[in-house]
Amino acid sequence: QQQVKQSPQSLIVQKGGISIINCAYENTAFDYFPWYQQFPGKGPALLIAIRPDVSEKKEGRFTISFNKSAKQFSLHIMDSQPGDSATYFCAARRGISSGSARQLTFGSGTQLTVLP
Amino acid sequence: DGGITQSPKYLFRKEGQNVTLSCEQNLNHDAMYWYRQDPGQGLRLIYYSQIVNDFQKGDIAEGYSVSREKKESFPLTVTSAQKNPTAFYLCASSTLRGGDSTQPQHFGDGTRLSIL
Numbered sequence: 344q345q346q347v348k349q350s351p352q353s354l355i356v357q358k359g360g361i362s363i364i365n366c367a368y369e370n371t372a373f374d375y376f377p378w379y380q381q382f383p384g385k386g387p388a389l390l391i392a393i394r395p396d397v398s399e400k401k402e403g404r405f406t407i408s409f410n411k412s413a414k415q416f417s418l419h420i421m422d423s424q425p426g427d428s429a430t431y432f433c434a435a436r437r438g439i440s441s442g443s444a445r446q447l448t449f450g451s452g453t454q455l456t457v458l459p
Numbered sequence: 460d461g462g463i464t465q466s467p468k469y470l471f472r473k474e475g476q477n478v479t480l481s482c483e484q485n486l487n488h489d490a491m492y493w494y495r496q497d498p499g500q501g502l503r504l505i506y507y508s509q510i511v512n513d514f515q516k517g518d519i520a521e522g523y524s525v526s527r528e529k530k531e532s533f534p535l536t537v538t539s540a541q542k543n544p545t546a547f548y549l550c551a552s553s554t555l556r557g558g559d560s561t562q563p564q565h566f567g568d569g570t571r572l573s574i575l
Contacts, residue, residue, distance in 0.1 A: 384569070385569070386551075386568045386569050392563065432501060447502075
């Protein structure tokens, strides 16, 4: 119920291409879905986030697509650049009504490599 | 600049030894979290705290202990009971006020713990 499944584990994309990372969840108590970007030796940094009442959110080259009925959400990176090479984590947070401290449940991560 | 400071960056533990990882934040955040990161497994929650002098176990609390004597500080002790402590440890914080857009978790740059 608490798991967030992320795929693929690794992804190699040519410069200028589109990178797509997918996540799926089971727990309908999740009400907030952020994506984090992590560079080697650094902590994750929030990239973009979405709530389930919205089907898409775009910030620059980064877009989250959300399918509530399928319990799936994905990150699209348009015009991928070598500087985007990093590990990406999806996450989900339980709502207030679930009685939790609203902590995050993370996917297992996707290592993205963008070739020059 | 506001942020989260974790120290040390690298730490080595001998068998049977307890070690303490430091986490300090100057973001005036109410909540603080400790995660463990292993390759291919994403981030797993160890402990979290929403208020001074109170903390809750996360998904993998066994072999770890924490304290929250000050709002700014949330140290993690890896005890000798933790049989596989080699990992990258991440501290995070978040506010508990306002809407979801003001509640992202901010991460420190981690401490890498290894066994001698």
